[in-house]
Amino acid sequence: MDSPxxxxxxxxxxxxxxxxxxxxxGALGAYQAGVYMGLVENGMEADWVAGVSIxxxxxxxxxxxxxxxxxxxxxxxxxxxxxxxPIMFPGALSMLRPMVNRAHAGRAALFGVPGFxxxxxxxxxxxxxxxxxxxxxxxxxxxxxTLTDLIDFDLINQKHTRLxxxxxxxxxxxxxxFDNTKMRIGPEHVMASSAxxxxxxxxxxxxxxxxxxxxxxxxxxxxxMDEAYRSDVLIFQVDLFSGVGASxxxxxxxxxxxxxxxxxxxxxxxxxxxxxxxxxxxxxxxxIDKLPAALQSDPDVLRLKTRSTRGELTLVHFxxxxxxxxSYFKDCEFxxxxxxxxxxxxxxxxxxxxxxxxxxxxxxxxxxxxxxDAT
Numbered sequence: 559m560d561s562p563x564x565x566x567x568x569x570x571x572x573x574x575x576x577x578x579x580x581x582x583x584g585a586l587g588a589y590q591a592g593v594y595m596g597l598v599e600n601g602m603e604a605d606w607v608a609g610v611s612i613x614x615x616x617x618x619x620x621x622x623x624x625x626x627x628x629x630x631x632x633x634x635x636x637x638x639x640x641x642x643x644p645i646m647f648p649g650a651l652s653m654l655r656p657m658v659n660r661a662h663a664g665r666a667a668l669f670g671v672p673g674f675x676x677x678x679x680x681x682x683x684x685x686x687x688x689x690x691x692x693x694x695x696x697x698x699x700x701x702x703x704t705l706t707d708l709i710d711f712d713l714i715n716q717k718h719t720r721l722x723x724x725x726x727x728x729x730x731x732x733x734x735x736f737d738n739t740k741m742r743i744g745p746e747h748v749m750a751s752s753a754x755x756x757x758x759x760x761x762x763x764x765x766x767x768x769x770x771x772x773x774x775x776x777x778x779x780x781x782x783m784d785e786a787y788r789s790d791v792l793i794f795q796v797d798l799f800s801g802v803g804a805s806x807x808x809x810x811x812x813x814x815x816x817x818x819x820x821x822x823x824x825x826x827x828x829x830x831x832x833x834x835x836x837x838x839x840x841x842x843x844x845x846i847d848k849l850p851a852a853l854q855s856d857p858d859v860l861r862l863k864t865r866s867t868r869g870e871l872t873l874v875h876f877x878x879x880x881x882x883x884x885s886y887f888k889d890c891e892f893x894x895x896x897x898x899x900x901x902x903x904x905x906x907x908x909x910x911x912x913x914x915x916x917x918x919x920x921x922x923x924x925x926x927x928x929x930x931d932a933t
Contacts, residue, residue: 565600573872574791575792576606577793578608580609581609581610582610582752583612585889586889586900589798589878589904590616592905592908593794596909600908606720608781609724609778610777615752618709619631619709639671643658643662656885659896662893663884667890671892674704675697676696676700677696678696678697690760696757696758698749714738714743720739721738722735722782723735724771725751725753725768726770729767733781735778750763752770753770755769777823787869795823797876797878798889800818800877800878803815814885839865839866839867842865875929875933876932880900882896
């Protein structure tokens, strides 16, 4: 949690809880690590981290290490994921960058990413129906070793930092959250949250199969807001896909724009939902105050009273809007150059938001609810 005198507190206020909410996006997750580094530099330390897909992996790396080792472990993970690149790219040679990035994405598709996933020896169509080999193109067993090596799951289950991981139940299609305040978390829960089909196989937990939570909702924001309804909370939301963008001019841009819209967190919808709910909550509180004294202790009225008041909430929103010349394959392009750029971009965005007032645009939703667009 951020200290009372930290820059984070000075800019966005002091709150009882600090939450980091991070969505899915494959290789783009390096941006989240950079934002986290920038926030830590300014005195923030989250006591609750919620993630989906690559956000779940980053979240587990944070919650599964003591504060003094978190950045080290994040660096180690992203170094392992990165593929070497030639020295890049002075002046006129910048035109080669898209070609090199495409080659790196193709390499990941053909050979996998060390420590993350590898292609199956045989195509899924040749595997027996019902087997895991028939359900995905890649085997994610290498990720098990990486998670076990870099994350202390015993520490996670001591609950010093709350951890929430979003997944999707394969059979009923519902959104499910694995939460260390409600269950014991292991590598399988992180794997389930990041099992994006058809690339990766589902993960079985207690007899149920789970896929990547991003196929239902790519942001844990709604879960956090529902769970923290009574809390005084500061939420940093870090998104990897931008819902706002230019009209496409070629087919590659069509695919990229489609992916951005599909996996963006629908922030405008969230804000509209907040405003509508807050107006309803305030109206309910006023109505309860008008009831006669004899009804104030009625069980139904008492239950409504608990929903008519809420804690203060400040939401700070960072969105990755940095073009790494990776087109529609930007979420599977793990070149070292791109990973470094994304990490630096996240760190830069936090620093800019701390020093440039125009990057702290505020929407006051009333009654202690505030929204900051930090990018």
